[in-house]
Amino acid sequence: RQHEKIRNFACIAHVDHGKSTLCDRMLEMTGTIPPAAISRDQPEQEAKNEQVLDTLKVERERGITVRAQSATMFHRHTDGQEYMLNLIDTPGHVDFASEVLRSLLASQGVILLVDAAQGVQAQTLTVLDEALKRNLTVVGAVNKWDLVKDDGRGEAVLNELSDLLACDPGEILRISAKTGWGVESVLDAVVERIPPPPPAPPATATTDKEPFRGLVFDSWYDSFRGVVSLVSVFEGEVKKGDSITSSITGNDYTVLDLGILSPREVSIAEHPDANSRALRKGMAGWVVCGMKNPKDAFLGDTFHLTSRPTPPLESFKPLKSMVFAGIYPLDPGGFTKLEEAIRRLTLTDRSVTSNRESSTFLGQGFRLGFNGSLHMDVFRQRLEDEFGEEVIVTRPLVPVKLTFKDGTERTIDNPADFPDPGGLLKVVRVQEPMIRATIVAPDEYTGAIINLCTSHRGVPLSHTYLSSSAATSSSTASSTALKPRVTMLYSLPLSSIITSFHSALKSISSGFASFDYEEAPYEDSDLCRMNILVNGQKVDALCTVAHRSEVQKEGREWAKRLREVIPRQQHEVVIQAAVGSTILARERIAPFRKDVTAGLYGGHYERKMKHLAKQKAGKARLKERSIGRITIPTEAFHAVLGGQ
Numbered sequence: 217r218q219h220e221k222i223r224n225f226a227c228i229a230h231v232d233h234g235k236s237t238l239c240d241r242m243l244e245m246t247g248t249i250p251p252a253a254i255s256r257d258q259p260e261q262e263a264k265n266e267q268v269l270d271t272l273k274v275e276r277e278r279g280i281t282v283r284a285q286s287a288t289m290f291h292r293h294t295d296g297q298e299y300m301l302n303l304i305d306t307p308g309h310v311d312f313a314s315e316v317l318r319s320l321l322a323s324q325g326v327i328l329l330v331d332a333a334q335g336v337q338a339q340t341l342t343v344l345d346e347a348l349k350r351n352l353t354v355v356g357a358v359n360k361w362d363l364v365k366d367d368g369r370g371e372a373v374l375n376e377l378s379d380l381l382a383c384d385p386g387e388i389l390r391i392s393a394k395t396g397w398g399v400e401s402v403l404d405a406v407v408e409r410i411p412p413p414p415p416a417p418p419a420t421a422t423t424d425k426e427p428f429r430g431l432v433f434d435s436w437y438d439s440f441r442g443v444v445s446l447v448s449v450f451e452g453e454v455k456k457g458d459s460i461t462s463s464i465t466g467n468d469y470t471v472l473d474l475g476i477l478s479p480r481e482v483s484i485a486e487h488p489d490a491n492s493r494a495l496r497k498g499m500a501g502w503v504v505c506g507m508k509n510p511k512d513a514f515l516g517d518t519f520h521l522t523s524r525p526t527p528p529l530e531s532f533k534p535l536k537s538m539v540f541a542g543i544y545p546l547d548p549g550g551f552t553k554l555e556e557a558i559r560r561l562t563l564t565d566r567s568v569t570s571n572r573e574s575s576t577f578l579g580q581g582f583r584l585g586f587n588g589s590l591h592m593d594v595f596r597q598r599l600e601d602e603f604g605e606e607v608i609v610t611r612p613l614v615p616v617k618l619t620f621k622d623g624t625e626r627t628i629d630n631p632a633d634f635p636d637p638g639g640l641l642k643v644v645r646v647q648e649p650m651i652r653a654t655i656v657a658p659d660e661y662t663g664a665i666i667n668l669c670t671s672h673r674g675v676p677l678s679h680t681y682l683s684s685s686a687a688t689s690s691s692t693a694s695s696t697a698l699k700p701r702v703t704m705l706y707s708l709p710l711s712s713i714i715t716s717f718h719s720a721l722k723s724i725s726s727g728f729a730s731f732d733y734e735e736a737p738y739e740d741s742d743l744c745r746m747n748i749l750v751n752g753q754k755v756d757a758l759c760t761v762a763h764r765s766e767v768q769k770e771g772r773e774w775a776k777r778l779r780e781v782i783p784r785q786q787h788e789v790v791i792q793a794a795v796g797s798t799i800l801a802r803e804r805i806a807p808f809r810k811d812v813t814a815g816l817y818g819g820h821y822e823r824k825m826k827h828l829a830k831q832k833a834g835k836a837r838l839k840e841r842s843i844g845r846i847t848i849p850t851e852a853f854h855a856v857l858g859g860q
């Protein structure tokens with residue numbers, strides 16, 4: 217019964233509670249990777265945290281996990297048997313929720329980590345919800361126990377978690393992922409508490425062997441081998457040379473190589489412990505099958521043997537892009553280079569959608585769709601880090617649904633497509649996407665958080681105390697150790713949280729509030745399009761869609777910001793923010809004064825012109841765009857849009 221020695225599990229937690237560190241420790245303890253150069257005797261700063269599974273540069277820099285990474289390890293349990301553990305490290309941010317869901321789909325259980333100093337946080341609740349919805353076995357662990365002092369706080373967090381899981385506090389593991397203390401108990405709990413993948417149905421008389429069915433739950437592109445697919449084998453087995461078929465495209469492929477992640481790709485033929493030439497039922501591993509076009513790789517696809525067709529496995533909904541923005545090269549001549557960079561980057565991040573667009577002002581560019589604003593930020597940073605591409609990102613927009621009088625519907629992702637007041641007469645319904653937000657914070661910040669949510673058009677749904685923290689606050693021993701904390705659920709428009717909400721929440725709660733959200737259905741909304749006009753001409757790259765109650769304030773802010781960044785010109789510059797023909801704000805930049813120009817055309821004119829010419833040439837690239845007679849340095853737009 218091979219499958220009984222397999223465990224597929226994921227690690228879930230609020231960001232920074234220690235998932236990646238725990239994964240590294242488990243890989244070391246099972247001998248999958250050599251122990252990192254950490255020594256407990258060495259001073260703190262010399263301790264090196266490798267975080268093997270976080271391989272992207274931005275992941276290392278920001279300390280966040282963007283891509284779910286998998287690794288297979290072999291663990292000899294106290295029962296003397298060797299188990300194959302397939303671990304999936306999950307990303308720690310809601311923007312990458314699709315990655316979390318994928319990893320849950322391929323698992324039978326999860327380790328839920330909670331930081332001993334921080335206790336249960338917003339994301340602890342949302343990821344736990346997902347795991348419970350899928351009936352996964354949850355093993356609770358309180359991490360960073362090395363930091364726990366003798367003040368009852370660690371115990372209080374332990375109780376908080378056992379309340380949440382409705383289990384005995386004794387079942388919650390105490391560990392320090394950093395020092396490795398208690399990590400062995402995690403490996404044991406995985407073997408003992410998480411069930412193996414479901415067993416094969418009994419063989420019938422006609423089919424001696426179960427046909428292969430595998431779910432594609434991740435894929436990436438390799439320039440030599442083409443698409444590498446990560447496959448979770450639900451039934452049967454697959455080996456080198458097999459002919460397999462994609463349920464979605466119907467294309468046939470030959471398996472050229474396959475193996476496990478350990479955590480680097482190891483071909484199954486070369487792995488000493490794999491003890492088999494096939495990816496068997498219950499295993500998760502990579503498959504290379506000569507798929508050359510990344511467009512043929514679909515997450516959620518089912519592979520089956522070409523000779524033994526089977527119905528596709530129930531798969532997950534592909535995640536839709538929820539935040540769109542225009543991306544333009546900072547350098548007006550840089551379109552071709554940017555196009556190549558975006559093409560290559562979207563091969564590694566398949567969740568980004570991309571379409572060409574052009575702006576009369578910024579020229580040729582792209583409209584890209586992201587899972588959320590952090591996702592967008594990470595993509596922009598990767599363009600810069602990995603391709604040296606500096607870009608202008610226009611103000612992000614969530615998808616907006618319009619229903620017209622004639623019954624047709626349209627979802628727009630570009631503010632320029634939103635009708636002006638005249639066009640809106642033909643629209644009977646405008647809807648925007650909502651979210652269900654979870655906020656966890658000490659209760660002293662409740663008032664400030666309510667105000668923040670209200671000012672972002674939030675509607676409260678519920679307000680509850682985290683049970684054990686409320687309970688411990690009344691007991692004298694730990695009253696100072698853990699303040700009573702509340703969980704607030706709010707309905708908010710997605711658009712209101714994609715810009716400044718997170719940072720505002722952090723600052724009003726001195727960093728103590730945590731936040732996470734789930735998508736909720738669209739709701740009716742009174743939105744309108746705001747145009748920015750420079751000397752009467754619309755600047756398409758600067759138009760935005762905003763709620764009518766907020767548009768006045770936004771208009772004033774935008775006009776003011778633009779006044780600050782547009783340099784003086786020979787002519788007067790008038791900046792206006794408007795909805796239709798209604799002017800919301802107006803700012804003016806006076807032209808150069810006569811005497812300034814006079815000075816320029818004075819005795820030193822020739823020398824000055826030479827100097828200017830030299831300066832221009834000296835600048836590697838002169839980056840500016842113009843509207844009519846007004847010249848605007850592109851950096852100015854960068855500043856306005858970047859400062860949202």
Ligand code: GDP
Binds near residue numbers: 359393
């Ligand atoms: P993730 O976001 O959940 O993947 O968290 P990381 O594994 O990146 O850890 C976040 C931070 O907490 C890092 O600076 C780790 O070094 C630190 N950390 C993780 N586990 C422990 C622990 O057991 N003790 C202490 N003191 N720090 C830890």
Ligand code: MG
Binds near residue numbers: 235236237270279308
């Ligand atoms: Mg991480």
